[in-house]
Amino acid sequence: METITTVKEMQRRSEQLRREGKKIAFVPTMGYLHEGHLSLMREGRKRGNILLISIFVNPTQFGPGEDYDRYPRDMKRDLALVQGVGVDICFNPSAQEMYPDGFQTAVEVEGVTKNLCGISRPGHFRGVTTVVAKLFNIVKPHLAFFGQKDYQQLIAIKRMVEDLDMDIELIGMPTIRETDGLAMSSRNAYLDPEQRKEATSLYRALLKGKELYHQGERSTAVILNHVRGIIEEGKSAAIDYAKICDAHTLEDIEEIKGEAVIAVAVKIGKTRLIDNIILKEE
Ligand code: AMP
Numbered sequence: 001m002e003t004i005t006t007v008k009e010m011q012r013r014s015e016q017l018r019r020e021g022k023k024i025a026f027v028p029t030m031g032y033l034h035e036g037h038l039s040l041m042r043e044g045r046k047r048g049n050i051l052l053i054s055i056f057v058n059p060t061q062f063g064p065g066e067d068y069d070r071y072p073r074d075m076k077r078d079l080a081l082v083q084g085v086g087v088d089i090c091f092n093p094s095a096q097e098m099y100p101d102g103f104q105t106a107v108e109v110e111g112v113t114k115n116l117c118g119i120s121r122p123g124h125f126r127g128v129t130t131v132v133a134k135l136f137n138i139v140k141p142h143l144a145f146f147g148q149k150d151y152q153q154l155i156a157i158k159r160m161v162e163d164l165d166m167d168i169e170l171i172g173m174p175t176i177r178e179t180d181g182l183a184m185s186s187r188n189a190y191l192d193p194e195q196r197k198e199a200t201s202l203y204r205a206l207l208k209g210k211e212l213y214h215q216g217e218r219s220t221a222v223i224l225n226h227v228r229g230i231i232e233e234g235k236s237a238a239i240d241y242a243k244i245c246d247a248h249t250l251e252d253i254e255e256i257k258g259e260a261v262i263a264v265a266v267k268i269g270k271t272r273l274i275d276n277i278i279l280k281e282e
Contacts, residue, residue: 001082002089007098007138010091014052014140022049026141028132031055032072032186033081036176040145041085043173048143053082054091054135056098061127072189091139098134107133109156109163112250116152116263117274120240128153129160136166144168149175149183151261151276152250175275177203183275190271198234199268205230205242206277209262213279218256220244231266240265240272247278 004010017024025048027040033055044051055078062068075092082090106126113125136144146154154172161168176184181203182196191199205227212223220243227242245252247259256279263276 001079001087003079004089004091005093005097007093010093010138011140013089014138017050018140023143024048024050024052024139024141025143025145026135026139027051027053027145028135029053029055030057030071030186031078032074032189033078034176034184034186034188036147036149036184038081038085039176040147040173041082041087043171044143044145045086047171050088051086052089052091052139052141053087054093054139056091056093056131056135058098058127058131059095060099060130061124063121063123066121067187067190072186091135098131106130107160107164109159112152112155112159115245115250115252116241116243117265118152120265125153125156129156132157133160133164133166136168141168143171145171145173147175148172148278149185149275151263155248155250181207183273185273187271187273191268195236195268195271198237199273201231201234201237202264202266202273202275205264206262206275209244210277210279213256214282220252220254220256220260223262227262227264231264234268236269238267240267242266244279247280 025044027044029037057071059068107129108126109129118125146157148154158170161170180200182199208230209223209227217223224242228239231237231239242264243252244260244262247261259280261276261278265274
């Protein structure tokens with residue numbers, strides 16, 4: 001596996017691969033990899049000739065007081081894991097390489113980033129779409145893989161690709177969970193054993209919401225009452241939001257008509273976890 005750390009070298013390598021007619025499959029990550037990341041990579045391995053990943057903890061998507069400094073990092077472990085899934089190239093730039101002195105441009109998707117994490121993490125999606133646009137310009141992928149675990153991020157990136165005519169096929173991938181339902185996340189490493197148990201409430205709550213929906217309930221207030229109730233049973237759980245939104249616009253809805261998403265963000269102690277589930281008629 002090759003590791004590349006500079007923008008120029010990565011661009012040169014990708015250009016060369018494109019000229020050779022290779023199909024570049026790209027999985028951007030912030031590292032501290034788990035099965036969720038690896039599932040995206042395995043799909044990339046199947047669908048492209050070259051599997052390229054990035055490991056970059058992007059400072060601009062963290063707000064002041066968030067966990068940028070203590071975000072878990074373990075490059076040695078990550079490199080061992082990615083070799084196991086057949087990654088060809090790992091792009092691993094420094095923050096200075098990505099944001100040299102004088103950097104002053106941003107890509108901002110408007111509507112779909114307003115609600116949910118857009119309220120609690122101002123500037124977060126601007127950081128995400130800017131870094132993903134940069135990575136796309138550096139890596140020049142044909143295909144790019146993103147997890148539905150970060151549902152609002154996936155929708156925002158889809159919007160950006162469409163609005164800015166980026167010639168890239170995006171593939172959304174299902175959320176990979178621990179056996180007790182907790183969505184895999186690098187941040188799960190922050191949880192102590194007690195909190196780890198409590199963290200299962202997010203998925204239990206989402207499943208309850210989905211069950212009510214399939215029993216015919218269409219009032220979001222009724223469903224969300226149950227969802228909140230389950231999460232609030234945990235003694236260190238504090239709900240940031242629990243909402244039901246239109247699955248495409250991500251606007252709040254009162255009554256579920258088309259496809260919808262239940263999205264939750266919950267602080268367990270100091271650790272902020274997110275999860276979601278799609279509601280649609282089967
Ligand atoms: P991150 O390293 O957290 O920025 O995540 C990198 C990519 O992996 C993003 O597209 C995430 O949505 C995706 N991802 C993270 N956790 C999971 C999971 N549990 N299942 C599937 N994809 C995931």
